Amino acid sequence: MSKLIETIDLVTNFYTHEGVVKALDKVSLCVDHGCTFGLVGESGCGKSVTVRSMMRIIQEPGKIDGGKVLFYPGNNGSETAIDLLQQSEATMKALRGDKISMIFQEPNSALNPIMSIGEQVAESFLFHRKKEMSQQILMDMDASISKANPLKSILKALYRLAATRPEALILKLFSKTPLLKSWENRLHKEAMRRAVEIIAKLSIPHAQDIARRYPHNLSGGMKQRIVIAIALACNPLLLIADEATSNLDVTIQAQILDLLKDLKQKVISSVLLITHDLGIVAETCDRVGVMYAGNLCEVADVKDLFSEPRHPYTRALLNAVPRFAHEGELESIEGNVPNLVNPPSGCRFHPRCRDAKSICKDAFPESTKVGNNHQVACFLYTEKSREKS
Amino acid sequence: MQKIIELKNLKKHYPVLGGVFRRQVDAVKALDGIDLDIYRGECLGLVGESGCGKTTTGKAIVRLHKPTEGKIVFYPSEEGTTAGTDIAKIPLNALKQLGIRSKLQMVFQDPTTSLNPRMLIKNIIAEPLKAQHLFRGRALEDRVMELLNLVGLTKDHYLRYPHEFSGGQRQRIAVARAIATNPDFLILDEPTSALDVSVQAQILNLLHGLQLKLNLTYLFVTHHLLVVKYISHRLAVMYLGKIVEIAKTGDIFSHPHHPYTHALLSGIPVPDVEHKQQRIVLKGDVPSPLNPPPACRFHTRCPFVIDRCKTHEPILEDIGNGHRVACHRQAEVEKLVHDRFGKRSSDNKAI
Amino acid sequence: MNKKQHPRIRELKFTLSRIFRNPSAIIGFSLLFVFVTVAVLAPYIAPPKYAHNPYLMPHKGYSQTPKPPSSKNIFGTTSGQYDIFYGAVWGTRTAFKIGMFVIGVALIIGVCLGIISGYYGGIIDEIIMRVVDIIFAVPLLVLTMAIVVAFGRGLDKVMIALALVKWRDYVRVMRSSILTLRELDYVQAARVMGVSNFTIMRKHILPNGIYPVLVMASMDIGSMVIVAAFMSFIGLGAPKGYADWGQMVALARNYIVGPVDDPLKYWHAIAIPGACIVLFVLAWNLIGDALRDAFDPKQRRR
Known part of the structure; x- marks a missing residue:
C-alpha cells in the first residue's frame, strides 16, 4: 500500500504561563491509502494535537516546533510529497475540506445555528468546487439554448468570464446587477442540488426536507451525520474523525459507526480515527497507533495489537477496559497521567510501568520493529537494554 | 433482604x-x-x-x-x-x-x-x-x-x-x-x-x-x-422515563428479555478483533420526552414491533428470579434476536 | 512551586503575578500609588490654612482673573485667587472619598440584591429585576440630578444620590453570573450535603461570581469622579472654594480661552485640575482592564 499522509518527528509545544507544555514529542506515524488508522x-x-498539527490548526499558544508532515496527493506512488508545514496558509485553506477534511466531537459547535443545513453543506461546494460547478452550468446552458439569440449569447459570454476569470474588472462593475446575480443564483442552486445529493447519500431520509431545516431542529445523531456530510462533500482523500462519536448515546453511536463503515467501502479512501475507546478501534480500524503523554508508544495492525500487545502501556490499557466475558476486579494502571510541563525523564510511561528498568528513566526509547508492520517504543524490545541486562 | x-x-x-x-x-x-x-x-x-x-x-x-x-x-x-x-x-x-x-x-x-x-x-x-x-x-x-x-x-x-x-x-x-x-x-x-x-x-x-x-x-x-x-448486583434499564427491564446483573447480560436491552448490549463496541458480531442497529432517534410515543414507548424503534405494542402499554412483570421485564413479546425476544441478528455478543465467552 | 507556603498565599501570588504581567496594570497601579501617596500626605504637602475645614482652599484676594504660577503659588491661582496646588492635593482626597463611597455603597446593595435575585429566582427575582428596570429607564445623570435637587445641593448629597442610582448596574451583572453558577455541580453538591442557603451564597456563589462585578466597579470608580465633577461643574455639587477638581474646573470655566492675543494665558486654571481628573480615571480604567484579563475564566488554569 502507498502512503497518503505521514508525520516525521512532529514536535508541538504549548507556551503557557506555567511553562512549556510538551504536547507532542517526536511523533511519527503514517496513514496509507485506503486504510483506517x-x-x-x-x-x-x-x-488531538497530532491531527491538529497535521492540519495546521493548532491554536495559540501552541506552536509546531519541528518535524514534517508529508502529504502524498497522488493516487499511486509517493513521487509527489508535499510538506504541509511548509505550505502557505492559502494552500492549506484550499486543502482543508477538499483533500483532507475533519469532523469534530461536538456537532453543536460545528454547525452554524442560523444557517440552514443545506446552505452549510453547499458552502463547502461553493468554496472548493466553484470552477467545476461553473463548467457544468455552462455546459447545461449550451445544451438548453442552441438557437442563436444575441442577448443570451452576451449573457453566456459574461457567465463564461465569471467562470474562468472571477477577478475580471468588468465583473466587479456588474457585480450588483441582476445579470450577475442570476449567475450567483445558478451557482447556489447547483451547490444546493449537490448538497441534497450528498445528504441523501448518507442514508438520511427526506434529504430535501432536512436541507431546509436548521440545526436546532435536528437530534445529536442527525447533526453528526450532517457534519459528516459536510466533510465528505468534496470527496476527500482523508477524513479525520476526532472523537466523532464519543458524545453520542450507545444506540446512536452504533448508527454512526455503521454509517462510517459503509461509507468507507463506497466513498472515502482513508480515515484517521481518533478515539479513546478501544472497542471502536477494534471494530473499525485496520491499523492502530497508541499514544501516551505526547509519545507514540506502539503502532501495529489491529489484529496484532489486540492479540499481541507489546508495549506495557498498551497491555495495561487493554486490561483496564471493561469486557463482557471478564470476571472479578478490573485491573487499573496505578498513578496518574503526568503533567506535560515537566514530563518524566526518559520513557514518559516509566513511573507507572510495571516492567520499568533503570534505563527507562534515563533514555528515550526509539521506535523498533518487532514484527510484521509492528513498531514499539520500549526498551523491552531494543538491543540496548539487552546489552545492559 | x-x-x-x-x-x-x-x-x-x-x-x-x-x-x-x-x-x-x-x-x-x-x-x-x-x-x-x-x-x-x-x-x-x-x-x-x-x-x-x-x-x-x-x-x-x-x-x-x-x-x-x-x-x-x-x-x-x-x-x-x-x-x-x-x-x-x-x-x-x-x-x-x-x-x-x-x-x-x-x-x-x-x-x-x-x-x-x-x-x-x-x-x-x-x-x-x-x-x-x-x-x-x-x-x-x-x-x-x-x-x-x-x-x-x-x-x-x-x-x-x-x-x-x-x-x-x-x-x-x-x-x-x-x-x-x-x-x-x-x-x-x-x-x-x-x-x-x-x-x-x-x-x-x-x-x-x-x-x-x-x-x-x-x-x-x-x-x-x-x-x-x-x-x-442488579441492573435496571431505563428508556424514556420508564424502567423496561430489571434483573440481576448476570441475568441481564446472559438472558436479556427486552429488545432495548439487547440493542444496548450489542451497541457497545467490543475491544476484540476476532469477534465480529452482528450489531442490532436501532433505527431513528430517541423520541422527545415532550410527547413520548403512546403505549410501549419503544415501539417506534423496536425491530420486533407488533400491533399490540402500539395500543397496549406493557407492564413490568416478574418472570421469575426477580427478573422483571416490560415487553409484550418478552418470551420470544431471545429467539427473535437470534434469528434476525445472529449470535449475541455475550454468548461469546472465548474472549 | 514551594510547598511550604500556605496555599492561599501561593494562590494570591499567582493572581498577582497574572495581574502584573500586564503592562497596563503596572501603569495603572503606579498612577494609583502616586494618588494614594498624595492623598495620605496631603496635610504635609499642602498644610491646611483653616484647621476646622482643611478642604476649604485658601485664597488671597477676590480677583476674578487667574494668576500664572509663581513662587508663592506654584500652580498659580484660579478665579477667586484660590491656590490650585492646594486644590489639586486635597482634591485627591475628595476624589477617593467620592469613588470609594459611591462604589462601595452601590456594590453592597447591588451584589446583595443580585445574589438574592439570581439564587432564589421566581417571584423575588421578578420583583427586584422589574424595580431595576424602572430605575434603568431614567438616565444616570438625570436621576442623580433629580435626587440632588430633592435633597439639596452639596457634595455629600451628590455622593448619596450616585450610590442610590449606580447599584442598578451591579444587580444585573451579578445576577447573570449567578444564574450560570447556580446550576453548577458544586452548588448542587452543597445542597445535597445540607448546607444552608446563606452559606452556599457566601462560600460558593459569592467568591466565584463576584469578579465581573469587581472589574466593573474598579472602572466605575474613575467614572464616578467624572460624574461628581460634572455635578460640581453645574453647581449642584461642592460649594465654591471646596477642594474638588470638578469645582475647580467650574471656577475656571470663564477662562478656558484667554484674551485674543494670548489664548493660552490661563491654561493652568483649567489644565491642572483637568489633568488630575483624566489621570485618576485613567488609572482606574487601566486597573480594571488588567483585572478583567487576570480574572478571565478562559485563561484560568485548570
Whole structure:
C-alpha cells in the first residue's frame, strides 16, 4: 500500500504561563491509502494535537516546533510529497475540506445555528468546487439554448468570464446587477442540488426536507451525520474523525459507526480515527497507533495489537477496559497521567510501568520493529537494554 | 433482604411555559412512573441513554428537585423499624432535622465542576461535616484526614486547591466528601464517565472497596453497561422515563428479555478483533420526552414491533428470579434476536 | 512551586503575578500609588490654612482673573485667587472619598440584591429585576440630578444620590453570573450535603461570581469622579472654594480661552485640575482592564 499522509518527528509545544507544555514529542506515524488508522490514548495524550498539527490548526499558544508532515496527493506512488508545514496558509485553506477534511466531537459547535443545513453543506461546494460547478452550468446552458439569440449569447459570454476569470474588472462593475446575480443564483442552486445529493447519500431520509431545516431542529445523531456530510462533500482523500462519536448515546453511536463503515467501502479512501475507546478501534480500524503523554508508544495492525500487545502501556490499557466475558476486579494502571510541563525523564510511561528498568528513566526509547508492520517504543524490545541486562 | 429506598410511581414533569402569561402549556416527562426497590447493601445499576431520566431519578432521591408525583420511602437502618419515611414531599429543613440528609449522599459526574475551585481540599471535605454539625475543631481535622486516607490520598493533599489534581484524584475527593457524614446510601451519577480508562478502573475498585468496608448501598447511574457490570448486583434499564427491564446483573447480560436491552448490549463496541458480531442497529432517534410515543414507548424503534405494542402499554412483570421485564413479546425476544441478528455478543465467552 | 507556603498565599501570588504581567496594570497601579501617596500626605504637602475645614482652599484676594504660577503659588491661582496646588492635593482626597463611597455603597446593595435575585429566582427575582428596570429607564445623570435637587445641593448629597442610582448596574451583572453558577455541580453538591442557603451564597456563589462585578466597579470608580465633577461643574455639587477638581474646573470655566492675543494665558486654571481628573480615571480604567484579563475564566488554569 502507498502512503497518503505521514508525520516525521512532529514536535508541538504549548507556551503557557506555567511553562512549556510538551504536547507532542517526536511523533511519527503514517496513514496509507485506503486504510483506517485509529489513534487511541487517554485525554491529554496528544492525539488531538497530532491531527491538529497535521492540519495546521493548532491554536495559540501552541506552536509546531519541528518535524514534517508529508502529504502524498497522488493516487499511486509517493513521487509527489508535499510538506504541509511548509505550505502557505492559502494552500492549506484550499486543502482543508477538499483533500483532507475533519469532523469534530461536538456537532453543536460545528454547525452554524442560523444557517440552514443545506446552505452549510453547499458552502463547502461553493468554496472548493466553484470552477467545476461553473463548467457544468455552462455546459447545461449550451445544451438548453442552441438557437442563436444575441442577448443570451452576451449573457453566456459574461457567465463564461465569471467562470474562468472571477477577478475580471468588468465583473466587479456588474457585480450588483441582476445579470450577475442570476449567475450567483445558478451557482447556489447547483451547490444546493449537490448538497441534497450528498445528504441523501448518507442514508438520511427526506434529504430535501432536512436541507431546509436548521440545526436546532435536528437530534445529536442527525447533526453528526450532517457534519459528516459536510466533510465528505468534496470527496476527500482523508477524513479525520476526532472523537466523532464519543458524545453520542450507545444506540446512536452504533448508527454512526455503521454509517462510517459503509461509507468507507463506497466513498472515502482513508480515515484517521481518533478515539479513546478501544472497542471502536477494534471494530473499525485496520491499523492502530497508541499514544501516551505526547509519545507514540506502539503502532501495529489491529489484529496484532489486540492479540499481541507489546508495549506495557498498551497491555495495561487493554486490561483496564471493561469486557463482557471478564470476571472479578478490573485491573487499573496505578498513578496518574503526568503533567506535560515537566514530563518524566526518559520513557514518559516509566513511573507507572510495571516492567520499568533503570534505563527507562534515563533514555528515550526509539521506535523498533518487532514484527510484521509492528513498531514499539520500549526498551523491552531494543538491543540496548539487552546489552545492559 | 431489607429495603432502604422504595420508589412508588415516581414522576417528574418539567413544565413547559408558553404564551404571554407564562402558563404551562406542556410538560417534559422526564420520569413517568418509576417503581423501584433498593435493598440495603446492594449496588443497583441504573442504565439508559441520555434523556431517559436516570439522573433525574437519582436527583429526586436526594431531593435536588421535588418530584411531581409519587413516593420516595426511606427506611432508616435501626433494627426492627419497618416504618419508612416518605421524603418525596417533606420540606428540606425537615429532611435535615430528621437526620436523613446525612444518610443520602451523591457523587457527581464531572469532578472538575463538582468541586468549588476556590476552596481548599480540607474545606471541601469538611463542608458536609460542618453543615450537619457533626464534628468541630481538632476532631473535624482528624476526620478529614481519615477520609483522605480512606480514598487513597495523603496528608500532602490536605492543603491544596482542586486544580492541582488530576481528574481521578478529584473524583476521589468528591467521594471522600460524599462519605464524610457516614451515609447509608450513595447515588453515583456517572462517576467514571468523565475519567480515562486507566483511571476509571481505580475509581471503580475504590468504590467497590468502600462499599464493603462501610456497608454502603449504591445507586450507580450510568450509560455504560460494561462499567456497571463490575460493581452492581442488579441492573435496571431505563428508556424514556420508564424502567423496561430489571434483573440481576448476570441475568441481564446472559438472558436479556427486552429488545432495548439487547440493542444496548450489542451497541457497545467490543475491544476484540476476532469477534465480529452482528450489531442490532436501532433505527431513528430517541423520541422527545415532550410527547413520548403512546403505549410501549419503544415501539417506534423496536425491530420486533407488533400491533399490540402500539395500543397496549406493557407492564413490568416478574418472570421469575426477580427478573422483571416490560415487553409484550418478552418470551420470544431471545429467539427473535437470534434469528434476525445472529449470535449475541455475550454468548461469546472465548474472549 | 514551594510547598511550604500556605496555599492561599501561593494562590494570591499567582493572581498577582497574572495581574502584573500586564503592562497596563503596572501603569495603572503606579498612577494609583502616586494618588494614594498624595492623598495620605496631603496635610504635609499642602498644610491646611483653616484647621476646622482643611478642604476649604485658601485664597488671597477676590480677583476674578487667574494668576500664572509663581513662587508663592506654584500652580498659580484660579478665579477667586484660590491656590490650585492646594486644590489639586486635597482634591485627591475628595476624589477617593467620592469613588470609594459611591462604589462601595452601590456594590453592597447591588451584589446583595443580585445574589438574592439570581439564587432564589421566581417571584423575588421578578420583583427586584422589574424595580431595576424602572430605575434603568431614567438616565444616570438625570436621576442623580433629580435626587440632588430633592435633597439639596452639596457634595455629600451628590455622593448619596450616585450610590442610590449606580447599584442598578451591579444587580444585573451579578445576577447573570449567578444564574450560570447556580446550576453548577458544586452548588448542587452543597445542597445535597445540607448546607444552608446563606452559606452556599457566601462560600460558593459569592467568591466565584463576584469578579465581573469587581472589574466593573474598579472602572466605575474613575467614572464616578467624572460624574461628581460634572455635578460640581453645574453647581449642584461642592460649594465654591471646596477642594474638588470638578469645582475647580467650574471656577475656571470663564477662562478656558484667554484674551485674543494670548489664548493660552490661563491654561493652568483649567489644565491642572483637568489633568488630575483624566489621570485618576485613567488609572482606574487601566486597573480594571488588567483585572478583567487576570480574572478571565478562559485563561484560568485548570
